[in-house]
Amino acid sequence: MDQYIIEEHHECEIQTPRATRNVIFGKYEMGRLLGQGTFAKVYYGKNIVTNENVAIKVISKEQVKKAGMMEAIEREISVMRLVRHPNVVDLKEVLATKVRIYFIMEYIKGGELFTKIAKGRLKEEYARKYFQQLISAIDYCHSRGVSHRDLKPENLLLDENENLKVTDFGLSALPEHLRQDGLLHTQCGTPAYVAPEVLRKKGYDGAKADIWSCGVILFALLSGFLPFQDVNLMKMYCKIFKAEYEFPPWFPPEAKRLVSKLLAVDPNRRLSIQGIMRQPWFRKEFQLPLSSSSLIRQPIEIQIPDHQLLKEPKLTSPRFYNAFEFISSMSSGFDLSSLFEKKMKSGSMFTSKCSASAILVKIEALAKKLNFHVSSKEFKIKMQGNSEGRKGKLSVTAEVFEVAAELAVVEFTKSSGDTLEYVQFCEEEVRPSLKDIVWSWQGETNCQLNCNVNCIS
DSSP, X not given: OGGGOOSSOOSSOOOOOGGGOOEETTTEEEEEEEEEOSSEEEEEEEXXXXXXXXXXXEEEHHHHHHTTOHHHHHHHHHHHHHOOOTTBOOEEEEEEOSSEEEEEEEOOTTOBHHHHHHTOOOXXXXXXXHHXXXXXXXXXXXXXXXXXXXXXXXXXXXXXXXXXXXXXXXXXXOGGGOOTTSOBOOOOBOGGGOOHHHHSSSOBOHXXXXXXXXXXXXXXXXXXXXXXXXXXXXXXXXXXXHTOOXXXXXXXXXXXXXXXXXXXXXXXXXXXXXXXXXXXXXHTTOOOOOOGGGOOOOOOEEEOGGGGGGOOOOOSSOEEOOHHHHHHHHOTTSOOHHHHOOOOOSEEEEEESSOHHHHHHHHHHHHHHTTOEEEEETTEEEEEOOTTSTTTTOEEEEEEEEEETTEEEEEEEEEESOHHHHHHXXXXXXXXXXXXXXSEETTOTTOOTTOOOOBOO
């Protein structure tokens, strides 16, 4: 285990004399902070043996385990071992300690493509080049059975030569994730870029969903804004389901025809990768990238001691609630049956702006007041009716989920007992007793559905 001990590691921007430099695993010197997300920080680094510049993505095991995201990390490692392409960020090796995971990655100097789009539309020749490189990378990924499922400008980087690099495979899928129908069923992605079929519960082809996202990206490159946008998520999803968008007057005619074929609501009518590559607008000055098979690269080293990735600690904060589930469950005041085709869960659900601990205290007090036997574990309370009371056979579970900062979802479900008694329990006991912590109950039309939540599962 000694080889995994970190020398003088601090997760902050480091500018220290070489005598006290921050070296990890005796191999990489960590420097300034490049950026950070929900679960990870990315630092500039250097291989002190080869003098090669690298990016070091540092992930807190505790944070990803609390959020139930370890599977996504393991999936990302598996996928990046498969995908070796000039337009995909190169993962060099994966290292780990008891508390952190380190992705040693290719250092991409130019930043996110999103930064360029945020300044306005791109010139047609630049937009075409980036789109060509994106399609080349995704074509290769699909040939290896990998669907990215979260393509967006924030996950497309540019190197010092203005070449595009696809990154962040945390939501990607492999053939083993397909169900017996040969389709994917996990609803995930970023709202403005997600394909309409992903929102439905009938399964979808991951490759075709990626192509829709590529169409959204191409539209943004040439227009400077997104085709589907609205402060209210429901309204935005309605636009996606109907493919309601307008081209600006400056949009190139040939590119307009291409985008229209990419943003086809019916995935079976959507243009394939091969179809894209046959389009005149795409073929202009197109150069096939160097075959990845001819790239001489060392195999990825993975050093994760004692199977640390697979150990699940006790939760210290609520699990994240899938935003797709949140939207479809909390919005029965809208006519969304054609969008989500989902039956309501047999339970009662509400949102709250109170802390998880305050919610749990309130629910536990209610249960004890009604003489329920109470047992709690992490952020779940089980309430069993006293055999001598009128709710003797009723067993109810209440669980608190986190949706976004300062917003929780509380879900009650019946474990056993009479359904009528459960409904009465919810209506006559739960609602009146918890009204001071409730923001909105399931099914109320004034539910604030335009909160800013990302769609991850």
